Amino acid sequence: MALTANNLFWAILAISGFSLSGGYGSVPGAIAAEPWPSTAQGLNPLDKIQFPLGAIDVHGLIGPEDGKRSQGYEFCIVPEKKSAVLAIDPSLTFSSSPGRIGCTKEQLLCLGDTKQKNWRPILFALARLSYIEKILPHWGE
Secondary structure, three states: OOOOHHHHHHHHHHHHOOOOOOOOOOOOHHHHOOOOOOHHHOOOHHHHEOOOOOOOOOOOEEOOHHHOEEOEEEEEEOHHHHHHHHHHOOOOEEEOOOOOOOOOOOOEEEEEEOOOOOHHHHHHHHHHOOOOOOEEEEOOO
16 A cells, blocks of 8 residues: 555554544544645645644643643634634634734634644644644743
8 A cells, every 4th residue: 555645644543543533522524524635746734733743642731740731732824714724623712913933914823722632633634724834832922
């Protein structure tokens, strides 16, 4: 079997113990709606996520046992895409601030968090969206 972006996505989900149909709770249907970008274009949506996912446990928490915390993340969108990203991640909050990521005046800063059920497939689905350029860690500053 050839390694494609789609195969990689499903392999990662299987390894992490999640599934789009159940896993650790129900996942919004919009997650499966966006097609995976073509590997012919050399795109790997997971490269958009610019913080290590391996350190985050199945509950969306990182850090030592006596100091677990969730990982915040941020990305930029145009206001017209607000309902589309909310369909994937209903926990998102929005700001007109540029954030550390540097959203333009024409964009909204989106703030998310891994402390939610199915955080990994949600984050992967956001990364698959062509209009999200990158997803950076958010430190709540």
